[in-house]
Amino acid sequence: MYEIALRRRVVDHLMVALCGLAAAIGVGVLGVLLIHVVVNGVSALTPALITSLPTPLGVEGGGIAHAIIGSAIIVGIACVVGIPLGVGAGVYLAEYAGPRAGALVRFTADVMTGVPSIVVGIFGFALIVTRTGAFSALAGSFSLAVIAIPIVARTTEEVFHLVPLELREASLALGIRRWRTISSVVLPTASAGVITGAMLALARMAGETAPLIFTTLGNNFWNVDPTRPTAAMTLTIFQYAIWPYAYLQRQAWAASLLLLLVILVLNVAVRLTYRSYRGS
Amino acid sequence: MDAYLRLYRNFIFGLFTFRIARVSFERDDDNTVRAQQGTAIRLVNPIDTRLTAARGARATGPLARALAPAVGLQDALFHGAASVMGLLIVVLAALLVATMLERGIDAFSAFGPTFVVTSTWNPVVGEFGVLPAIYGTIVSSMLSLVIAVPVGIGAAIFIVELVPRWVAEPVSFIIEMLAAIPSVIIGLWGLYVVVPIVRQIEAFVGPRLSFIPLFTGPAYGIGLLAASLVLAIMVLPILTAVTRDVLRAVPSSQREGMLALGATRWETITRVVLPFGRQGIAGAIILALGRALGETLAVSMVIGNQFKISGSLFAPATTLSSLIATQFREADNPLYVSALIAAGFVLFCTTIVVNVIARLLVWRLSRVPGGRS
Helix, strand or coil: CCCCCCCHHHHHCCCCHHHHHHHHHHHHHHHHHHHHHHHHHCCCCCHHHHHEEEECCCCCEECCHHHHHHHHHHHHHHHHHHHHHHHHHHHHHHEEEEHHHHHHHHHHHHHHHHHHHHHHHHHHHHHHHHHHHCCCCHHHHHHHHHHHHHHHHHHHHHHHHHHCCHHHHHHHCCCHHHHHHHHHHHHEEEHHHHHHHHHHHHHHHHHCHHHHHCCCCCCCCCCCCCCCCCCHHHHHHHHHHCCCCCCHHHHHHHHHHHHHHHHHHHHHHHHHHHHHHCCC | CEEEEEEEEEEEEEEEEEEEEEEEEEECCCCCCCEEEEEHHHHHHHHHHHHHHHHCCCCCCHHHHHHHHHHHHHHHHHHHHHHHHHHHHHHHHHHHHHHHHEEEEHHHHHHHCCHHHHEEEECCCCCCCCCHHHHHHHHHHHHHHHHHHHHHHHHHHHHHCCCCHHHHHHHHHHHHHHHCCCCCHHHHHHHHHHHHHHHHHHHHHHHHHEEEECHHCCCCCCHHHHHHHHHHHHHHHHHHHHHHHHHCCCCCHHHHHHCCCCCHHHHHHHHHHHHHHHHHHHHHHHHHHHHHHHHHHHHHHEEECCCCCCCCCCCCEECCHHHHHHHHHHCCCHHHHHHHHHHHHHHHHHHHHHHHHHHHHHHHHCCCCCCCC
């Protein structure tokens, strides 16, 4: 037996405790934030909020139906365009790309995920809004798709690499063409992971605000025409939060609660899918 | 290791051709991959079926000979489509740079380098210099790292080194969930919860430490300090997640050697684990810096958006991204818009440099064999 000097033991326990404290801070911040959003949001989260349109400014009541439909349109179009393109790019990276082209695309995709979303918003503004001469949901969808494509591409590539080579070889040995092997054997096997990536991208897009400021602009009225300025949940929260009307601030909290529910459900679902997929 | 792939015969029902296929795969040796697909009946393209049959017959019939080039064509089309989508990412990135340059060039050519070193922001006379925004961006990002780095690394050490998996998994999941919370919601929370707390802290600290220039000025609550706190919360998840992965990549033999020599847990961590992972941890910090530099909404909601360089942490300030976000709707002439886009381009270049450095650092470390993950 030997004795560890008291000082070393104390330092050890102290630092371990501090690390525990750090982890507790991380967990605690999320807890406190969620509690605040729930407590502040739940009172204003009524059926009327979801189904009705904003009242004239200063008149109590009204809802955010226009923002909910707007977000659905903007994110929906971005998904329909961005996710297939992202999956295709991931297929290219995993199955076809040579070492040089692959490294270039992979590196660009990684760097693109680090580009601030506000810059992507300016890109959408400069490329689409100034050319078409109008703020529109489509320009917003474009910006969101630019954000989503690299994310989906990288996750798709990673799950494709998890699919064993033997499976491809077995399929090819049966005389099945390479593209059929990829689309009918590899893709279905990797589907859980691909869906994971798509859902993460969806959650990310639903929460984006900065790109929409420059592209969809926002709108206080009901609009389902994607070529016109459109409201979005995040834009509405941003707007209402800094307006000096208590009832609008309550609605901002309620909208936050609604948005958080969607995003957390998506993330938790992804987590569960991914875990069962990896079988660990 | 078992792998099965069987394709049963196609059968024709009416005008349609179906294929019954069974694909399954299991790998039990090291328990890593398990994928299964049960029996599936699916509609197939009749042409495709005939082609498969034709290939089986070694392409002897006239029909097979006629269709043989088409088989290669399908592959080529698929390959081509995938390549186009892959290269689309590169094209989009190039287009982004080109568009930003094209639209920002007016401001760059009008002001040249003075754009980033002067402090005038006067849309009325058309003079623009973004130095205060650059100052605010750098100070708020750095301060947020000062707050978040010890917490993030501590949490990562806790997750990897100190607790069993059943504690580590949920803790790391919860911290990562912070990253999923939309920026605007963190901004809302920051504005109504963090800012009042910061105001009280400022009111308490200010009079007592006013001899230090950093802590002077009225206690607004809104300002650099609040922005840095909110930013610290936002970069915490990426810091923790990347550091956690880096620490997991440190070979277990390193720890075991140190522990066998009689070191305590903390000595093992500070003298072996952290030095081994220092490059990756530096990468994590720089990655977090990149995130902090570009963060927009939450910052613009709590920083006060005042275009002024002030030595105090209590003072309202602005950042490049919040400058763009808040001024954009007021930009009513081309030069004004161009100045904002140029500010965006400055931000873009900074984050690209920061991100590239971070990626290179993290990538190099993730290739070490023998880690825990």
